[in-house]
Amino acid sequence: MVRAWWLLSAVRAGLWVVPFARLRRAVDRAAGRRRASPSRPSVDEIVWAVRVGSRYVPAATCLTQALAARVMLGREGYDSTLRIGVARAERGALQAHAWVECDGRVVIGQTDTPTRFTPLPPL
Numbered sequence: 083m084v085r086a087w088w089l090l091s092a093v094r095a096g097l098w099v100v101p102f103a104r105l106r107r108a109v110d111r112a113a114g115r116r117r118a119s120p121s122r123p124s125v126d127e128i129v130w131a132v133r134v135g136s137r138y139v140p141a142a143t144c145l146t147q148a149l150a151a152r153v154m155l156g157r158e159g160y161d162s163t164l165r166i167g168v169a170r171a172e173r174g175a176l177q178a179h180a181w182v183e184c185d186g187r188v189v190i191g192q193t194d195t196p197t198r199f200t201p202l203p204p205l
Contacts, residue, residue: 086128086135089150090142097146109149109164113156122158129190144191148180151190160184165191167199 096105123131132151136142148164155162162184171177179199181191193199 083131083135086131086150086154087138089153090132090135090139090146093149093153094139094142094146097149105149106164109153112153113162115157116159117157119158125155125160125184125189128154128158128160132190143180145178145180148182148191151182155182155184155189162189163204165201165204167201169199 093105093109096108100108129151132147132154135150136147139146145166152162152164162182164180164182166178166180169177169179177199179191179193181188181193183189
């Protein structure tokens with residue numbers, strides 16, 4: 083969980099000061115660095131650590147959590163996809179949401195109405 087908290091903090095800071103495209107490339111590189119771990123955590127354990135760690139990081143939005151989860155899953159050898167979707171809110175305002183899919187299921191960023199957001203092409 084400490085690793086998740088540190089990563090969430092780094093991602094949150096990155097979102098404040100680095101252009102998104104650059105941060106996304108850094109996340110993809112970090113997710114590709116697989117560690118040799120004889121007892122790797124499960125997907126559910128990684129997601130739990132990100133969720134709990136996000137409680138202690140100011141403004142740990144769905145995007146912050148999704149990017150951190152993407153890195154942690156990738157480092158442990160799990161293939162995952164970062165997804166961003168958009169929807170129209172009341173009065174026409176545009177809303178966005180981020181989530182991560184792994185093995186065909188949403189592992190972080192679930193919503194009560196999954197069809198509400200129209201996914202953009204995978205990042």
